[in-house]
Amino acid sequence: MDKKKIAIIVEVVPIVSAVLNLIFLSIPEESSFLRFISSVTMFLAFFGFVFFFVGRSMGKEDKTVKILGILDIFATISVIAIYIIAFMALAM
Numbered sequence: 001m002d003k004k005k006i007a008i009i010v011e012v013v014p015i016v017s018a019v020l021n022l023i024f025l026s027i028p029e030e031s032s033f034l035r036f037i038s039s040v041t042m043f044l045a046f047f048g049f050v051f052f053f054v055g056r057s058m059g060k061e062d063k064t065v066k067i068l069g070i071l072d073i074f075a076t077i078s079v080i081a082i083y084i085i086a087f088m089a090l091a092m
Helices: 003-026 032-046 048-058 063-091
Strands: none
Touching: 003 032, 003 048, 003 063, 032 048, 032 063, 048 063
């Protein structure tokens, strides 16, 4: 595999994790497996900025990598927003 394909795969991980995390948070059923998967996806989505830098260093000038990098930053922002909403809900 060339660096461009690896960069695209690396950059897709936090985006998919953020979407899966939002889906798992909206499921009303609770189980230890779902809680574990939700924690893992939250962790991967939170560190989207790390994947952004890794993908940017590997796929330097590729347009797809740049767009996915922006979505990685949005994945990190979405996780921070979820934490802010949770802290505000606990404070009320």
